[in-house]
Amino acid sequence: MDDPRVPELAPHLSSAGVFLVLRRMRVPLIVLIVIFAVSVLGLSLVPGQNAQGRPDRMDLFESFYFMSYTATTIGFGELPNEFTDAQRMWVTLTIFLAVIGWAYAIGSLLSLMQDQGFRQALARRGFTRSVRRMREPFLLLVGYGNATKMLARSLDDMGRRFVVIDNQEARVSAVELDSYRADAPALRGDARDTGLLTLAGLGHQTCAGVISLAGDDETNLDVAMTTALLRPDLPVIARSGSRDVADRMRAFHVQEVVNPSDRFGDHLRILLRSPAAYQLMSWLTSAPGTPAPRRFPPLPHGRWVVCGHGRYGEELSADLRAEGLEITEVHVSGGRVLAGEGDSAQVIESGHVSDAAAFVAATASDTTNLWLVEAARRANPDTFVVALQNRRANAPLFSAIGVDFGLVPAEVIAHEVLARLANPVLVRFLRQVPHQGDDWAAQLVDRLVTTCGRGTPELWRIRLSRDHAPALVGRLDERSLSLADLLRDPADRDDTLDIVALSLFREGERTMAPAGDLVLRVDDQLLLAGRPRARSALATTLTEVPTASYVVDGHRVPSSWVFRRLARVDSAGRRR
Amino acid sequence: MNLEKVVFGFFVVLAATLNFGFFIGDLGDPQMHSVYELFAAVVVNLVATVLKFGDRTQMGAVHLATSLVASLQLLAAAVVWTYAANVLTNGGLSPTQTATVVSLSGGALFANIVSVVLLVVETVSFQRR
Numbered sequence: 269m270d271d272p273r274v275p276e277l278a279p280h281l282s283s284a285g286v287f288l289v290l291r292r293m294r295v296p297l298i299v300l301i302v303i304f305a306v307s308v309l310g311l312s313l314v315p316g317q318n319a320q321g322r323p324d325r326m327d328l329f330e331s332f333y334f335m336s337y338t339a340t341t342i343g344f345g346e347l348p349n350e351f352t353d354a355q356r357m358w359v360t361l362t363i364f365l366a367v368i369g370w371a372y373a374i375g376s377l378l379s380l381m382q383d384q385g386f387r388q389a390l391a392r393r394g395f396t397r398s399v400r401r402m403r404e405p406f407l408l409l410v411g412y413g414n415a416t417k418m419l420a421r422s423l424d425d426m427g428r429r430f431v432v433i434d435n436q437e438a439r440v441s442a443v444e445l446d447s448y449r450a451d452a453p454a455l456r457g458d459a460r461d462t463g464l465l466t467l468a469g470l471g472h473q474t475c476a477g478v479i480s481l482a483g484d485d486e487t488n489l490d491v492a493m494t495t496a497l498l499r500p501d502l503p504v505i506a507r508s509g510s511r512d513v514a515d516r517m518r519a520f521h522v523q524e525v526v527n528p529s530d531r532f533g534d535h536l537r538i539l540l541r542s543p544a545a546y547q548l549m550s551w552l553t554s555a556p557g558t559p560a561p562r563r564f565p566p567l568p569h570g571r572w573v574v575c576g577h578g579r580y581g582e583e584l585s586a587d588l589r590a591e592g593l594e595i596t597e598v599h600v601s602g603g604r605v606l607a608g609e610g611d612s613a614q615v616i617e618s619g620h621v622s623d624a625a626a627f628v629a630a631t632a633s634d635t636t637n638l639w640l641v642e643a644a645r646r647a648n649p650d651t652f653v654v655a656l657q658n659r660r661a662n663a664p665l666f667s668a669i670g671v672d673f674g675l676v677p678a679e680v681i682a683h684e685v686l687a688r689l690a691n692p693v694l695v696r697f698l699r700q701v702p703h704q705g706d707d708w709a710a711q712l713v714d715r716l717v718t719t720c721g722r723g724t725p726e727l728w729r730i731r732l733s734r735d736h737a738p739a740l741v742g743r744l745d746e747r748s749l750s751l752a753d754l755l756r757d758p759a760d761r762d763d764t765l766d767i768v769a770l771s772l773f774r775e776g777e778r779t780m781a782p783a784g785d786l787v788l789r790v791d792d793q794l795l796l797a798g799r800p801r802a803r804s805a806l807a808t809t810l811t812e813v814p815t816a817s818y819v820v821d822g823h824r825v826p827s828s829w830v831f832r833r834l835a836r837v838d839s840a841g842r843r844r
Numbered sequence: 845m846n847l848e849k850v851v852f853g854f855f856v857v858l859a860a861t862l863n864f865g866f867f868i869g870d871l872g873d874p875q876m877h878s879v880y881e882l883f884a885a886v887v888v889n890l891v892a893t894v895l896k897f898g899d900r901t902q903m904g905a906v907h908l909a910t911s912l913v914a915s916l917q918l919l920a921a922a923v924v925w926t927y928a929a930n931v932l933t934n935g936g937l938s939p940t941q942t943a944t945v946v947s948l949s950g951g952a953l954f955a956n957i958v959s960v961v962l963l964v965v966e967t968v969s970f971q972r973r
Contacts, residue, residue, distance in 0.1 A: 291898025298894050305887035309880070328883055329926040 288389060292380050296373040303369040307335045307362035314358045319349050326355075334359075339366030388456070392467070395455040399431055399469040406430055407689070408468055408475060410459040410491050411482030412439040414660045414678035415507070415528075415685075417446065419479070422555040422686050424448040431468050433459045434482075460490040462498075470499060477503040479685060481526070485513040496520040505685050526684050528677035529580050532630060532656055533587030535675055538702045540567050540591050544709035545701045551713070552694065552797075553683040557723040560713065564673065568652050570625025573598060575640050584630055596620060626652035634662045641669050693729045693795050696778075697771045704780055712768070712781055716797060719766045725797040727770075730810065732792045739809070739816035744790045749820060751794075752784030756819045758805050765805055767798035855892040856963050859914065860956035862888055867953050871946050872939035879925060882949065886922055889915045889952070892959075903966055910959040917952035921945045 311331035318324040326334070330348060337344050338359065351359065380386055406429035409416050416432070420443075423430055432443050432454040443454035457464045459482065469475045478499075480491040485508055492506040497520070505524040508514040514525045539546045543564040551560045571594040574585045585595045621627055621644050629640040637655050644651060655671045657663060666674050687694050701709060716725055734741050743749040751772075757763040772779040772786065773793040779786070782794075796806075808815045817823050862885040869876030893911040896904065928941040937945070 287898050287900055289898075294894055294897050297897075298891050301887060301890050301894065305883075309883065327929070328879055329930055 296376040300369045398453040405476035408478045410480040415681035418682035480506040492517045492522045533584045542706040548709045553687040559722045568625035572626045573624045574628045576630040621647045628654040630656040737810040739813045751786045765802040770795040859889045859892045863953045872943045874937045874942045886918045910955045914952040914955040921948035
């Protein structure tokens with residue numbers, strides 16, 4: 269709790285469970301004590317007999333001993349002496365009383381254990397404790413839908429920690445079932461409650477960011493606002509379904525707003541312009557280790573039929589019109605199959621699908637999309653079919669029906685958030701990709717596959733500053749270091765490291781896929797893709813003088829001071 | 845009038861009075877200390893302790909603490925009494941044993957007095973508001 273503005277945890281939240289038990293157990297415990305006291309006292313007062321059959325009484329200790337084993341139904345018999353009839357009458361009464369008392373107390377305790385409120389209090393307590401124990405950076409995930417699930421899986425693969433809040437019990441239990449490598453604390457609750465966000469670690473000093481991908485916009489907006497106000501230093505990524513909400517989020521300086529429906533149009537536009545660029549972008553943003561996706565053939569540029577509903581369909585049509593396509597819009601009311609109103613034949617007819625180049629089914633319901641695709645295929649088997657796949661679980665249906673291009677919003681969101689988290693520079697690079705042309709993108713994909721292998725390459729950024737590349741500063745100042753020299757292998761400088769330079773950022777200017785003979789300068793930033801081994805090799809070139817000297821100039825420089833004196837070289841590795 | 849407060853006050857005061865009744869008298873004289881009074885004090889103290897469960901206020905916490913002290917002391921006194929009467933001497937208690945039991949209950953009495961003081965303070969501060 270470093271930030272004083274973060275509300276302190278309310279003290280009652282942490283020990284609520286214990287107090288609830290104590291409070292609810294008051295009456296059963298008192299009943300039990302009273303029954304016991306009356307039985308013991310009564311038994312010690314009732315006339316009894318001793319071993320010789322003379323009148324005597326049991327003392328308090330003997331009565332207590334007898335009642336203890338009788339009331340708990342252990343029953344050792346009549347001790348220490350055989351009972352008189354008067355004692356037996358009293359014991360009969362107390363047995364019934366004691367059984368009732370115990371049944372009541374144990375029953376209350378068991379029903380308390382079953383109690384929803386109590387269990388939630390316990391769950392909350394455990395959650396708070398495990399969040400407080402987090403010692404490494406973690407992300408706060410709000411909502412645990414399809415997109416968050418995919419994101420969480422990738423985060424786990426990358427070795428990052430996270431905390432989950434969702435308002436549905438089933439989803440919270442799904443976090444446990446999904447069995448991540450690291451412990452992922454999850455709690456059911458409304459994320460609009462600031463106290464709950466605080467419990468989930470909003471005020472924690474190692475909290476690294478908040479990602480709100482809940483189903484409803486209001487929650488996302490609320491979480492984004494709360495975070496922006498209480499922890500302005502934390503990055504927030506929020507999903508929004510509408511432009512209004514996105515604008516409101518941006519008003520709170522939330523820079524990263526993800527709008528899945530907006531992205532469908534964007535993806536189609538990129539795909540229309542350059543299938544290779546689309547392939548490159550979707551590969552670089554996919555989960556670690558994913559092989560390169562297949563490249564789509566060029567999309568038909570004729571008349572497109574767009575089936576959507578409401579503003580969303582209009583936006584999609586506008587996006588596609590901006591690419592110079594002729595668009596026929598068909599509105600499907602509410603995205604539902606309505607008898608008479610949304611008859612498939614009617615839709616196909618009004619859209620003139622039979623001579624259209626492509627057909628887009630983009631309603632909010634997968635069922636509607638499926639029957640639209642089916643009807644379009646029947647009317648025109650050659651048409652290119654695009655479908656919005658709202659639920660990931662329906663993917664087999666769409667592939668069975670033969671969709672040419674399908675987009676799953678959950679996947680899009682997960683990929684985008686992952687890209688933003690893993691590498692903010694990558695996002696800026698990706699924005700430039702569609703403007704580079706199809707051939708450029710195709711070449712880059714081929715280069716990446718040949719140098720880095722089939723899996724998604726590791727992406728990272730280096731800064732050739734005095735702090736980050738101390739071994740190279742002299743050469744950078746002299747402007748004698750080319751990119752190709754930098755990427756030579758420290759093990760054998762005739763080999764090149766398995767690294768592809770994606771972009772160079774210099775004084776506000778960006779060079780995409782810089783060539784090998786480009787001369788580097790101080791404070792240049794490079795976005796690189798490559799194998800993990802190459803990454804560590806490059807790191808030694810940047811920081812170790814002997815390595816840098818060998819890699820760049822081909823000199824083998826002694827690393828110790830004495831031998832350096834003997835070889836007459838200075839600390840930067842150059843001959844005097 | 846709040847019935848809960850009546851019951852609560854009743855048990856707190858009764859615990860103290862029974863404890864006092866057992867404690868008073870010559871420290872080492874078994875004739876002056878009735879075992880039934882000790883029994884009653886233990887039972888009433890346990891009830892008073894349970895009544896104080898689950899109160900989240902600061903005052904409630906101190907109340908519970910004093911009652912726990914009193915109950916523990918009285919239980920210790922009862923155990924000593926039982927052991928002395930049934931295991932060591934088989935019958936009456938010696939003056940030393942009686943003194944141990946009664947002084948233990950004296951400690952409990954002090955805790956009970958604190959409890960009563962707390963009750964009075966709580967009541968007085970409530971009326972001032």
